[in-house]
Amino acid sequence: MLGRVLPKMTENEAIQVVVDGKPVDCVPGQTVAGALLARGIYRFRVSPDAGTPRGPFCMMGACQECAIEIDGVIRRACQTPVAAGMVLRLRGAGAVE
Amino acid sequence: MTQMTYDLAVIGGGIQGASVALFAAREGMRVVLFDQGALARQASGTNAGTLTMQMTRAALIPYALRAHEMWVKAPEWLGHDVGVVACDGLSLAFTEAEEEILSQRAEARSAAGAPIRLVSPQEAAGIEPGVNPAIRMASHCSVDGYANAYLTGLAYRRALAEAGVELREYTPVSGVSPSGRGYDIRSDGGGVAARQVVLAGGVWIEPMLKWLGIDLPIKTLINQLAVTERAAPVMRTVLGIASGLLSLKQYPHGTVVIGGGWQGVGDRASGTHRATAASAVGNARLAVHAIPALRHSRIVRIWTGFEAETADALPAVGPVPGHPGAWVIGSVHSGYTSAPYMARCLTQAILGQTPEMPLFPIDRLLPGQGPINERDRT
Amino acid sequence: MNGSHDVIVVGAGPAGGEAALAVSGAGLRVALIDEGPAPGGQVWRAPRTAQAQVAAARDADGRQGQALRARLQEASVDLLAGAEVWDAGPGFVVQCLTEQGNRELQAPRLILATGAMERVLPFAGWTIPGVFGLAAATAIMKAEKTLPGKEIVIAGQGPLLIAVAAKALELGLRPRAIVDRAGRGDWLRAAPGFAALPMMLTRGAQWMARLAAARVPILRQSAIVAAGGDPVLDGVTVRHLPSGRQTEISADTLYIGNGLTPADELHRLLGAAQTRDRLRGGYRTEVDADQRTSVPGLYAAGDGAGVHGALPSVFQGQIAGLAAARDHGALSAEAFAEQSRPARRRLARARRFADASCRLMAFPEEDLAHMPPDCVVCRCEDVRRSDIDAAVAGGAADMNQLKHFTRLGMGPCQGRMCGLNAAGLLSPGGDLRFTPRAPVRPVSMDRLIGEFDYSDIPVPKPAPL
Numbered sequence: 001m002l003g004r005v006l007p008k009m010t011e012n013e014a015i016q017v018v019v020d021g022k023p024v025d026c027v028p029g030q031t032v033a034g035a036l037l038a039r040g041i042y043r044f045r046v047s048p049d050a051g052t053p054r055g056p057f058c059m060m061g062a063c064q065e066c067a068i069e070i071d072g073v074i075r076r077a078c079q080t081p082v083a084a085g086m087v088l089r090l091r092g093a094g095a096v097e
Numbered sequence: 098m099t100q101m102t103y104d105l106a107v108i109g110g111g112i113q114g115a116s117v118a119l120f121a122a123r124e125g126m127r128v129v130l131f132d133q134g135a136l137a138r139q140a141s142g143t144n145a146g147t148l149t150m151q152m153t154r155a156a157l158i159p160y161a162l163r164a165h166e167m168w169v170k171a172p173e174w175l176g177h178d179v180g181v182v183a184c185d186g187l188s189l190a191f192t193e194a195e196e197e198i199l200s201q202r203a204e205a206r207s208a209a210g211a212p213i214r215l216v217s218p219q220e221a222a223g224i225e226p227g228v229n230p231a232i233r234m235a236s237h238c239s240v241d242g243y244a245n246a247y248l249t250g251l252a253y254r255r256a257l258a259e260a261g262v263e264l265r266e267y268t269p270v271s272g273v274s275p276s277g278r279g280y281d282i283r284s285d286g287g288g289v290a291a292r293q294v295v296l297a298g299g300v301w302i303e304p305m306l307k308w309l310g311i312d313l314p315i316k317t318l319i320n321q322l323a324v325t326e327r328a329a330p331v332m333r334t335v336l337g338i339a340s341g342l343l344s345l346k347q348y349p350h351g352t353v354v355i356g357g358g359w360q361g362v363g364d365r366a367s368g369t370h371r372a373t374a375a376s377a378v379g380n381a382r383l384a385v386h387a388i389p390a391l392r393h394s395r396i397v398r399i400w401t402g403f404e405a406e407t408a409d410a411l412p413a414v415g416p417v418p419g420h421p422g423a424w425v426i427g428s429v430h431s432g433y434t435s436a437p438y439m440a441r442c443l444t445q446a447i448l449g450q451t452p453e454m455p456l457f458p459i460d461r462l463l464p465g466q467g468p469i470n471e472r473d474r475t
Numbered sequence: 476m477n478g479s480h481d482v483i484v485v486g487a488g489p490a491g492g493e494a495a496l497a498v499s500g501a502g503l504r505v506a507l508i509d510e511g512p513a514p515g516g517q518v519w520r521a522p523r524t525a526q527a528q529v530a531a532a533r534d535a536d537g538r539q540g541q542a543l544r545a546r547l548q549e550a551s552v553d554l555l556a557g558a559e560v561w562d563a564g565p566g567f568v569v570q571c572l573t574e575q576g577n578r579e580l581q582a583p584r585l586i587l588a589t590g591a592m593e594r595v596l597p598f599a600g601w602t603i604p605g606v607f608g609l610a611a612a613t614a615i616m617k618a619e620k621t622l623p624g625k626e627i628v629i630a631g632q633g634p635l636l637i638a639v640a641a642k643a644l645e646l647g648l649r650p651r652a653i654v655d656r657a658g659r660g661d662w663l664r665a666a667p668g669f670a671a672l673p674m675m676l677t678r679g680a681q682w683m684a685r686l687a688a689a690r691v692p693i694l695r696q697s698a699i700v701a702a703g704g705d706p707v708l709d710g711v712t713v714r715h716l717p718s719g720r721q722t723e724i725s726a727d728t729l730y731i732g733n734g735l736t737p738a739d740e741l742h743r744l745l746g747a748a749q750t751r752d753r754l755r756g757g758y759r760t761e762v763d764a765d766q767r768t769s770v771p772g773l774y775a776a777g778d779g780a781g782v783h784g785a786l787p788s789v790f791q792g793q794i795a796g797l798a799a800a801r802d803h804g805a806l807s808a809e810a811f812a813e814q815s816r817p818a819r820r821r822l823a824r825a826r827r828f829a830d831a832s833c834r835l836m837a838f839p840e841e842d843l844a845h846m847p848p849d850c851v852v853c854r855c856e857d858v859r860r861s862d863i864d865a866a867v868a869g870g871a872a873d874m875n876q877l878k879h880f881t882r883l884g885m886g887p888c889q890g891r892m893c894g895l896n897a898a899g900l901l902s903p904g905g906d907l908r909f910t911p912r913a914p915v916r917p918v919s920m921d922r923l924i925g926e927f928d929y930s931d932i933p934v935p936k937p938a939p940l
Contacts, residue, residue, distance in 0.1 A: 029524035030619055037615070037623040042604035042707045048327040048351060049857035049882075053706035055604030057854075057892075059611035060517060061510065062592045062738070064326075064855065064887040064917065065602075073393045073921055074326075078614075079510065081523065091329075135876070155940055191929055205940055247879045254870065326855075326887040326917060340934050350882075372913060374562060374570045378577055382924045382932050392924075395917040397887050410939045 017086040032077035032088060033059065033066045044068050044077065044090050103129045103263075105447065106282050106291035108270050108305060111141035112433060113426045114297025115253040116440030117447070119175075122260040124448055129289055130262050131282070133269040137250035140299050143402025144433050145322055145344050145356035146246040148181070150211040150238050151188045151202075151337050152344065153431040156411060158209035160454060161431060164438035165240055174437070176259065177252035179244045182349065186241025187216075187225055188337040189387055190234045195339035202339070203236040213238045225334045227388050241335045243346045243354075246433065273308045279422050293422040293447060300365045300405045302413065302427045309420050313413065313462055315428060318404040319361040319370045323377060326397045327351035331390040343383040353391060355384045361401035370401040406430060407462055414439055415446070415458035425459060480506045480553065480582040482799050483569055485560050485741060488516020489785050490777025490792035491588030492543045495552045497796025497814075498586075501805040506553045506580055508560055508571055514547055515540040516590050516777075517610060518785040520617040527620040535678070536617070536785075559922075562913035563741050567772065572918060576925025584772045584799045587742055588792060591735040591756060591778035594838050595631075597850050597860075597896060599701040601731075605708025609732025612639045622646050624728025628711055630654035630699045631732040633836035634679060639730055640691060641682035650691050652724055654713050656733075657835055658696040668831025672786070675828060694722075699731055734836035735782045736895060742780065743911035745770055751906060753840070754833045755781035757895055758908075765815075766795035767802075774799055782836070783829040790822035843899040852900070853893040855886020863900050874909045877901055884909055887917045 014025040017035065026035035033056045036044065042055045045068055056066035059078045066077040069089040077088075107118040110132030118130040132138075148168050153161040167174060168181050188203075190196040200215060207213045213236050221235035222228055228235075257264055265284070272283040279292035296305040303315040328351050336345040343357040359380040363370025377399055385391045405428040407413050412430070417423035426443050429435050442452035484495045487509035495507040507514070513521035519540030522528040531537025547554060555571065558578065562570040567585040571578050593608040595601065607623075609631050616622055622643050627650045629640045640653050669676040686693070694713055700721070701712040710725045736756040743749065748769035752759040759781030766774045776795040777788035794815050801811040846852070848861035858881045866880035874897070877883055883897055884890035890897075890909045898907040 027524050027526070027619075029522075029527070031523065034523075034615055034619045034621065038619075038621055040623075042623070044604070047602070047854070047857050048886075052602060052857070053604050054602060054854075055707075056607065057602075057611065058593060058608045059614040060592060060608075062888060062891045063608075067395075067887060067917075069393070073919065074328075074395055075919070081512070202940060251876075251879055325920075342932075342934060371564070372562075374577060374579060377914075377918075378923060378925075379932050381920060382927050385920060385924055386929055386932075392921050394920050395887060396914065396920060396923065397889060397917045398885070398912070399914055400912060 015082060015084040017082050017084075017088055019088045020090055026082045028082070030082050032068075032070060032080045032082055032086070034078075035082050036077065041090075102278050103127050103289055103291040105129075105293050105295065106131070106280065106289055107295045107297055108273065108282065109297035109299060109301070109427075110136040110253075110264075110266065111139055111297060111299050112137060112249060112253070112436040113429070113440055114295060115257060116437050117295050117297060117426060117444055118262045119253070119256055119260055120441055120444040121447060122257070122262045124444065128262045129265060129291065130257065131265045131268050131270050131284060133267070135250055135266050136254050136264070140403050140405070141249050141433060142246055143322070143400055144246050144320065144404070145346070145354050146244045146433065147335055147344050147346065147356070148242045148244060148434045149186050149335055149337065149344070149431070150206055150213060150240060151186050151236065152341055153206070153434060154410065155205040155209045157429070157431060157435055158206050158211045160435045160438050162210055162240065163454075164435045165242070167437040167441075168242070168244060175252055175256050177255045179248045179252045180348070181242065181244045183240075183242040184334055185224055186238040186335040186337065187221055187228070188236045188339060189221070189228070189232045190339045191232055191386070193233070196234045199234060199236050199339040211238060212240055225332060225336065227332050227390055228336070229387055229389055243335055243348075244433070245348065273305070273423075275309075275420065293424070295443070295447070296417070296423070296425045297427060299427055300403045302405060302425060306417065306425065309417055309423060311417060312464060313459055314408060315413075316406040316408075317365040318358070318406055319363045319401050320356065320404050321359045321361040321372045321376045321380065321399065321401045322354060322356040323380060323396045323399045324355070325353045325391070325394040328353065328394045332388050336387055338383060338387065343380070343387060345384055345387055353384075353394065355380055355396075357383065363401065365403070370403065372399045372401050404432075409462065412439065412457040413459045413462065414443055415456035418460050418463065478581050480504045480580060481803055482506075482584045482586060483508065483567060483580055483582040484586045484588060484796075485563070485569065486516065486588035486590055486777070486779060487511070487514035487547075487554070487556075488588060488590050488777060488788065489519060489543070490590075490779070490788040490795070491516070491586070492547055493789050493792030494586045494588055494774075494776055494796035494799070496546055496550055497793050498800055499550045499552045501797070501800035503800055503803060503805050504553070506555060506582065507547070508555045508558050508569070508580075510557065510559045512556055514544050514554070514556070517614065519543060520614060522620070523618040524620060527618055530620045531617070559916055560741070561916050561918050563745055564913075565745075570913070572922040574922070577923055584774070584803065586774040586776060586795050586799060587779055588775075588777045588788075588795075589738045589741060589779035591782050592738050592891060593732045594734050594736045594756070594895065595731055596733045596839060596842055597846060597852055598699055599847055599850055600703055602851050602854055603702050603704055603708050604706065605704065605727055606702050606729045606731065609635050609639055609730050610735070612730040613642070616642050616646070620646070622648055624648065626651050626726045627728045627730065628652050628654060628699075628724055628726040629730050630711075632656040633732070633734060634832055635732060635836075637679060637682045637686070641685050644685055644689055644691070649689055651726055652713070653686070653691055653693045654697045654699055655693060655695050656698050656716070656839065661835060665831040665835055668827045671824060671827035699729065702729060734838045735778060736838070737779050737781055739779055740911060740915035742768070742775055743908070744913060744915060745773055747773060747775065752781060753837055754830065755783070756833075757838065765798035766791055767798060782833055783826075784832050786825040787822055787829050790818040790825065793818040794822070840899055840903070843896060844903065846900070852897055853881070853883040853886065855888050855892070856882040858883040858893070860900065863897060867901065871901070874898060874901070874907050878909070889916070
């Protein structure tokens with residue numbers, strides 16, 4: 001299977017994702033983490049044991065602090081590009097309903 | 098170092114050996130416990146921690162039930178936490194063939210005393226709301242649960258210290274031979290003499306028995322398990338499948354342990370083992386099939402561990418033939434579940450009493466000998 | 476796809492990309508695996524947004540990244556982008572997760588080029604949202620041409636401090652302060668090493684000049700000792716280390732890094748010999764002059780084998796690829812010597828620069844001991860220093876026992892953020908590490924299982940009744 005090349009970048013037309021039920025505009029190509037941070041959203045989840053607020057830290061996929069529910073599955077926000085209609089829930093592992 | 102003779106030397110600090118050492122010490126025996134590494138580091142520390150009747154052989158149900166009682170009361174006899182949770186157990190059938198197997202097993206185990214009954218999919222869903230609605234039938238056991246296997250070593254180390262057992266971890270034993278006083282146990286850094294000896298080496302019981310000239314083949318299984326990161330609650334029972342190929346439970350802190358006897362690769366001689374991708378994938382598929390919500394989670398650890406099995410898949414617990422004062426305990430299958438009770442019974446025998454339940458003497462497994470009695474065949 | 480490649484390369488950064496090109500240039504079939512959407516690794520990270528793409532064309536790193544990506548596209552390299560390697564075993568069999576499910580590859584030779592990750596010395600409040608790694612800043616600036624934050628503090632050590640601050644200025648953000656553990660003396664001592672690569676030195680000097688012109692305060696010999704704010708960052712406490720004097724700076728964003736450390740999970744999993752090496756980020760994987768590890772058929776290049784920086788990584792990658800081709804028989808001894816000569820020469824020149832950089836980035840191990848008791852060490856499981864001390868008092872003597880006592884290292888980062896720090900607390904100056912085990916990253920269940928039917932799952936004989 002051949003690897004994908006970077007998609008051709010066109011305009012900066014905003015696409016929309018849904019964050020905890022609210023629509024948020026993002027730029028095509030942004031990562032979910034980048035999009036949320038650009039909106040000033042720093043707190044993505046809470047730590048499972050102590051319940052302290054957490055957000056992205058390393059931005060390179062190692063720390064797992066940005067792992068949230070993306071279209072129903074836990075994924076690292078810093079490694080996942082936004083897609084139109086994507087549903088994000090700002091909870092990660094261990095979050096209480 | 099004085100030339101003192103111990104009352105009991107236990108070779109192997111897994112849950113069987115450690116339990117025997119603990120109980121014997123509490124009865125006043127002077128006990129030394131050896132392990133080639135850290136306590137409960139092999140099978141006892143790496144298993145899925147399931148305390149279930151549903152994967153326990155019918156012949157062992159009476160032992161497992163009594164052991165389950167002990168586990169639930171662990172604070173009384175162990176005194177330290179292994180995270181025991183008692184809950185319901187469900188074993189699932191997805192196909193007609195599985196329904197057949199499930200019914201047979203439920204019947205055999207319930208005849209042996211386990212409170213197991215067959216339930217409809219609707220009732221199963223009431224007991225376990227997250228279960229795949231595609232099940233055809235389930236067997237339900239009200240006596241089930243789990244412990245946290247990796248806490249075993251910690252708990253036993255404390256209990257053994259409190260009981261005055263001399264603990265020699267990271268001390269491989271190289272041989273055991275009969276002596277005037279009982280047995281000489283050879284190890285690096287100085288051996289010991291003991292009146293009685295217990296071989297509790299798990300998969301290494303085969304080479305251990307060879308020290309005493311006994312040839313008992315012990316099969317080495319490599320069990321593979323996986324655990325997810327902490328997740329929101331998705332289940333509340335211990336789940337299995339008719340084929341026995343799945344064990345699933347979610348711990349209070351949210352991690353889900355996935356097991357079921359999928360095999361990794363490795364061998365006893367090298368003492369090493371590793372997981373296979375094929376087993377990881379197959380096991381994960383079964384898990385997600387049983388609890389669909391698991392699809393959203395991530396596995397963060399996969400590991401393997403040894404399990405010992407005799408030729409007839411029944412325990413090796415009892416005296417070593419031809420060697421008074423030498424005993425063996427292991428290969429119990431669902432050994433983690435039954436260990437405390439098996440160990441209690443063996444300790445009684447070691448003390449010269451009649452054990453409260455029959456042991457499983459190994460004579461039946463030795464070349465040239467048939468089964469000691471028919472009951473051992475069920 | 477068993478045995479359909481002659482060489483597998485894990486990691487498509489400067490080292491891995493160059494290695495793959497060298498292998499394919501020698502006529503061999505090579506697979507290049509990377510979890511990102513395109514090659515480039517960290518330092519040549521591919522732009523993700525249109526804006527970032529425009530900026531990348533104007534930036535030195537950006538242009539080098541584009542060049543690598545273009546060369547890889549033209550070469551017959553089998554690129555598996557967006558594929559996460561979670562296991563590598565003898566033979567070499569590599570497992571990777573893709574959108575379509577789990578994929579297994581096999582090749583007789585394996586080149587690891589997995590790069591490095593950041594180390595941060597824990598301090599009170601370092602888990603508060605708004606605190607990011609220093610490399611995190613470069614990651615987002617390169618990929619998205621933005622930098623989160625209005626009131627930014629940039630802290631830590633090494634050349635990355637200056638690079639990030641200067642790039643922030645380019646984006647129109649003026650950092651409130653740069654907090655540098657190093658003193659002027661440390662930088663002066665590094666200057667001769669930096670001078671070995673005049674272009675790099677010039678670039679650094681330009682950055683410094685811009686920061687001076689923008690009057691960005693540089694607090695030298697200083698460190699962040701606390702971050703505050705709930706639920707997000709609102710300020711940091713800076714301590715001047717020689718005097719102990721503390722200052723509060725209000726900030727909504729902190730970028731902090733204390734050097735890099737190799738991402739060596741696969742090296743360890745495969746049993747490659749390693750040595751303690753503070754300059755190289757903690758441990759380095761032992762390699763010969765041709766980047767061969769102690770495991771036959773296994774090569775290691777780039778920061779994943781020991782931190783050197785981007786430029787040496789390029790040359791190490793070239794040498795590793797050529798060596799794999801040579802060992803396969805696709806290059807004669809003479810061709811190998813000739814083709815690897817330029818890379819070796821450049822590597823030797825780049826070494827002095829690399830070492831100067833690495834000296835500034837060396838993690839302050841001795842400061843681990845000063846960590847306050849309530850400071851979080853294991854972020855995933857909220858294990859604090861006091862919990863570690865209690866475990867040690869309770870008899871925990873190695874990483875496994877520490878793990879079982881406290882759950883440190885049992886979370887999804889698998890000890891990446893805490894392992895070296897915990898080891899440093901448990902056994903200062905010692906050599907403790909977690910047992911390497913697959914999966915070397917969290918494995919998404921949905922990707923692992925792929926599409927299947929219940930009847931696909933192999934079922935053995937039922938267990939005895």
